[in-house]
Amino acid sequence: MTSSAIEVAGLRKAYGDKVVLDGIDFDVRQGGIFSLLGPNGAGKTTTVNVLTTLTKADGGTVRVAGHDVAADAKAVRAAIGVTGQFAAVDDLLTGQENLQLMVDLKGGGRRVVAELLERFELAEAARKPVSTYSGGMRRKLDLAMTLVGAPRIIFLDEPTTGLDPRSRRTMWTIIRELVADGVTIFLTTQYLEEADQLADRIAVLDRGRLVAQGTPDELKSRLPGTHVRLRFADTADLDAAARLFAGSARDDEGLALRVPSDGGTKSLRGLLDRLDEHSLNAEAFSVHTPDLDDVFLALTGRTAEDAK
Structure with a gap:
């Protein structure tokens, strides 16, 4: 068994004459949190789309859960869960019905639905239409639906965008609990504090190239200013x-x-x-000491706020 959940080598992707990913390499270990940072347009979402089999790469190799994303996309999809930038929930259904729908698609039973509602503190609102849910509740339901089928690798694409500070910290707690259970998290985020708090390793993507990789402390120690x-x-x-x-x-x-x-x-x-x-x-x-915003500015020439 490999200790890597995700292995990427020489990944390239272009749309016409616009190169979006220019030969990037990284490795995500099992049971950790890997965060991909970068300005808007850097190629983060394209990277996630390739890794989750939604987009075909033009070059390089990508293995997720030991499977090649090009040759064995079905096996990759069976091993992963994906939570996008916007909650993929049906407003006309209740929270319980949304979860049951996912169970019907992936397999499982009523016990799975009840356990997830309880785990994400949604049991009291389970029979209410999702249209009545707050932003934080919708994000929690979306993540609960992602967990149906017990994926061992979860892609979180800006999971806390638009949430208030309390809801954001609740999501952080849930993410840490998933990792404690052995789940691997691939995280993209606009919030540098979020990456600093959660990630074991960070990669900074700018104009289709990885300009730095390391732990948060390693990246911060590269800058003078302490x-x-x-x-x-x-x-x-x-x-x-x-x-x-x-x-x-x-x-x-x-x-x-x-x-x-x-x-x-x-x-x-x-x-x-x-x-x-x-x-x-x-x-x-x-x-x-310098913080991740200082690192981001030094590597991309922009602050995180400017880059959004």
């Missing part, structure tokens, strides 16, 4: 500290000093020892 912020009681201590640390930046209004650092314990110890040697006392200090 620093220690020291806050002092008065201007005299701030002046003295500024003379000690070359390359530091002052915030006179906040009586604070920003000192470049790698954030490691050795450098932090050295910094604090140096303050102590000169009888300087910082009232507070904190370590600041």
Whole structure:
């Protein structure tokens, strides 16, 4: 058995003379969360469509759950679940009827419907038309329908778009529970905080090319900008500290000093020892590192908000 749920090598796709995917490679391990980030038009949805057998690639190889998506698309479809950007639910049916319809298509029984309604906290609203559901309830129902048939790989294409913060965090909890059960998640999202919170590995796609891959911490550590912020009681201590640390930046209004650092314990110890040697006392200090928005900007030339 391979430890990879998804293997992609040299994936290419073009529409006419417009190259959408230009030979991308990545690997998604079993039982983890892999997040694909990128500006609108970068090729994320095309990638998902190829991996889920909805679109044929022009070149490269793609294996999902051990099956080649071109040669054995039926086996791939049997192994995966897909939740798109918009909830694929029938407003005229109740939540229970939507789930039962999916059970009738994929196999299962009433017990499966009841278990999913309970798991996603939809039991009380089960007999109400979906047209009366909130956005968060619709997304939960959509994901519950995806779980019919117990897929081991689930593609979530921007699953929390349009949800309020509370509903978004509820979805995060559900996603973590799925992974704890051994499910592999392939996630695309507009929210960098979401990728940072959930993903084991992240790939950044821009103009059809993968420009970076790694864990969230690995991607953030590639950027300069980590620093220690020291806050002092008065201007005299701030002046003295500024003379000690070359390359530091002052915030006179906040009586604070920003000192470049790698954030490691050795450098932090050295910094604090140096303050102590000169009888300087910082009232507070904190370590600041670049976030994923900084990474996104450095790699694509756009912030996440600009890229939407």
